[in-house]
Amino acid sequence: MSTTVPASDHRIYDPAETLPRPELAALQLARLRALVERVAQVPFYRDHLGRRDLSPRSIRSLDDLRRLPFTTKADLRQHQPLGFLAVPRADVARIHGSSGTTGRPTFVAYTAGDLQTWAGLCARFLVAGGLRPEHTVQIAFGFGLFTGGFGLHYGVERVGAAVIPAASGNTRRQLDIMRELNPEVLVCTPSYALTIADGARELGIDPRALPLRYGHFGGEPWTEDMRREIEDQLDIQAFNNYGLSEIIGPGVSGECAAHNGMHIQEDHFLVECLDPETLEPVPEGEPGELVITTLTREAWPMLRYRTRDIARLWREPCPCGRTTMRMSRVAGRSDDMLIIRGVNVFPSQIEEALLRVEGTTPHYLIEVDRPGTLDRVKVQVEIRPELFSDRMDRMQALRERIAREVHTVAGIRTEVELVEPRTIERFAGKAKRVVDRRNLSTD
Amino acid sequence: MKLQQLSLFIENRPGHLGAPLEALAAAGINLVTLSLADTAQFGILRLIVRDWERAKQVLERAGWVVNVTEVVAVDVVDRPGGLAEILKVLEGAGLNVEYLYAFALRREGRSILVLRFEDPDRALQVLDAAGLHGAAAEELFSHLP
Numbered sequence: 001m002s003t004t005v006p007a008s009d010h011r012i013y014d015p016a017e018t019l020p021r022p023e024l025a026a027l028q029l030a031r032l033r034a035l036v037e038r039v040a041q042v043p044f045y046r047d048h049l050g051r052r053d054l055s056p057r058s059i060r061s062l063d064d065l066r067r068l069p070f071t072t073k074a075d076l077r078q079h080q081p082l083g084f085l086a087v088p089r090a091d092v093a094r095i096h097g098s099s100g101t102t103g104r105p106t107f108v109a110y111t112a113g114d115l116q117t118w119a120g121l122c123a124r125f126l127v128a129g130g131l132r133p134e135h136t137v138q139i140a141f142g143f144g145l146f147t148g149g150f151g152l153h154y155g156v157e158r159v160g161a162a163v164i165p166a167a168s169g170n171t172r173r174q175l176d177i178m179r180e181l182n183p184e185v186l187v188c189t190p191s192y193a194l195t196i197a198d199g200a201r202e203l204g205i206d207p208r209a210l211p212l213r214y215g216h217f218g219g220e221p222w223t224e225d226m227r228r229e230i231e232d233q234l235d236i237q238a239f240n241n242y243g244l245s246e247i248i249g250p251g252v253s254g255e256c257a258a259h260n261g262m263h264i265q266e267d268h269f270l271v272e273c274l275d276p277e278t279l280e281p282v283p284e285g286e287p288g289e290l291v292i293t294t295l296t297r298e299a300w301p302m303l304r305y306r307t308r309d310i311a312r313l314w315r316e317p318c319p320c321g322r323t324t325m326r327m328s329r330v331a332g333r334s335d336d337m338l339i340i341r342g343v344n345v346f347p348s349q350i351e352e353a354l355l356r357v358e359g360t361t362p363h364y365l366i367e368v369d370r371p372g373t374l375d376r377v378k379v380q381v382e383i384r385p386e387l388f389s390d391r392m393d394r395m396q397a398l399r400e401r402i403a404r405e406v407h408t409v410a411g412i413r414t415e416v417e418l419v420e421p422r423t424i425e426r427f428a429g430k431a432k433r434v435v436d437r438r439n440l441s442t443d
Numbered sequence: 444m445k446l447q448q449l450s451l452f453i454e455n456r457p458g459h460l461g462a463p464l465e466a467l468a469a470a471g472i473n474l475v476t477l478s479l480a481d482t483a484q485f486g487i488l489r490l491i492v493r494d495w496e497r498a499k500q501v502l503e504r505a506g507w508v509v510n511v512t513e514v515v516a517v518d519v520v521d522r523p524g525g526l527a528e529i530l531k532v533l534e535g536a537g538l539n540v541e542y543l544y545a546f547a548l549r550r551e552g553r554s555i556l557v558l559r560f561e562d563p564d565r566a567l568q569v570l571d572a573a574g575l576h577g578a579a580a581e582e583l584f585s586h587l588p
Contacts, residue, residue, distance in 0.1 A: 388450070389510065390448065390450035390489060390512045392482070395485070395487065396482070419485075420507070420508070
């Protein structure tokens with residue numbers, strides 16, 4: 001993997017990003033103790049800690065983090081609205097929310113201090129990804145309950161660069177603004193970056209000729225292939241960042257110019273990587289569920305929040321000089337992870353493989369069963385006119401290509417079944433992509 | 444001559460072959476001929492019909508994926524060696540037959556051969572040069588019931 005970092009991109013916004021590990025650990029421990037004290041203001045945590053007889057004094061080392069209770073999305077929902085608020089309502093400076101999958105937003109609160117911290121965290125990854133005070137940034141994220149727009153907005157301002165709060169949608173208008181104001185930086189979801197490139201071509205504009213040089217993308221899972229596509233189509237450097245509203249929003253981690261994992265802002269977040277079944281730590285570098293503890297949040301402290309996001313963590317030093325642990329892209333969700341003959345597989349990987357073969361994702365379904373002792377995976381793919389040939393050899397080759405790509409991306413052998421259009425059941429909202437027939441237990 | 448052939452993707456399951464044929468029958472579309480290439484899992488149904496554009500529309504509206512391919516139709520005298528003679532000509536010209544199927548015209552004592560080439564125009568030239576003329580469309584279709 002390439003680790004060449006251009007000297008000009010070696011800027012670091014906050015010296016805290018390069019703290020020697022022992023100093024960072026001491027800071028984390030002090031902050032963890034203060035956190036345990038603070039969460040006593042939240043009834044949910046007070047009850048948990050009381051039952052386990054835990055107090056700030058029981059936290060003697062960072063390993064004691066594992067004695068603290070988990071927090072799940074269901075816990076947050078049960079205590080809506082604002083049941084996890086740890087400060088008087090009068091001290092709340094902002095409320096954001098996530099749409100979630102159930103329709104009703106889950107709210108999260110910030111103090112003025114939290115907003116300061118948040119802007120600083122976003123400033124860090126923006127600078128790591130090329131932002132300079134003289135730049136102009138077009139933010140094509142929604143400004144609203146969603147944390148993306150405002151989070152990045154204040155981060156850009158903190159760096160001292162100019163913000164164009166273009167907000168999301170209206171691609172034509174985005175392109176007009178871009179061509180009149182010449183922003184060097186674009187902030188949006190990765191898929192919207194591709195929409196902007198498409199929109200430019202439709203208007204007869206070469207997307208590579210747009211003024212953009214850097215892009216900061218987040219808010220949805222994406223792949224390395226997509227990064228290459230975005231970089232190639234817009235002629236920019238694309239940076240990934242990660243965060244979630246339950247924790248703070250964007251700013252939990254972000255890439256540096258090495259483009260090799262996202263640096264976790266460890267002075268503000270303790271991130272564990274656990275086996276979602278056993279809740280034991282996975283070996284370093286192995287995929288697991290990220291579990292995040294907020295070290296400095298005032299209004300909305302979270303103990304061991306189960307993100308359900310699957311990623312890998314590693315501590316190997318980065319040539320950029322930051323001493324922080326890095327995380328991979330989010331490879332999927334612990335709630336849809338499949339273990340096939342010992343290999344962890346995510347439907348998103350099958351999707352990526354299909355994308356490689358077809359250039360677009362068709363309707364598909366993953367069927368898993370275990371006829372004997374070995375797992376068998378069948379991927380059903382709906383045939384589309386562009387894929388169909390009257391020649392049998394081409395159709396057989398298509399099946400083989402899909403199977404080969406799935407093997408390359410997900411590391412498993414699959415049987416590919418081509419099926420007629422509209423035969424895979426459609427679901428309103430989130431698609432059901434997996435049928436697992438291995439576990440038929442009824443409890 | 445060249446003909447437009449319709450190809451359909453069908454799953455190899457009971458009822459899946461009959462359904463598109465029923466849809467065509469309901470629309471009053473008669474089949475000139477058909478052939479089926481299949482695997483254990485799926486098949487490719489290839490159809491020759493007089494009004495292929497309408498047939499395509501009917502099938503696509505009913506949800507099938509339909510592909511149109513130009514194929515070459517050739518007259519073969521119905522006697523031993525008729526087909527071998529044609530294949531020899533094609534082989535001599537280095538033309539590869541992707542697939543072929545045949546059907547007989549009852550009244551004439553002749554067979555019509557349907558051949559799929561990568562380059563149908565070149566195949567026609569080769570056949571013409573060898574004095575093997577493709578069946579004329581009007582003639583072909585005029586013999587249909």
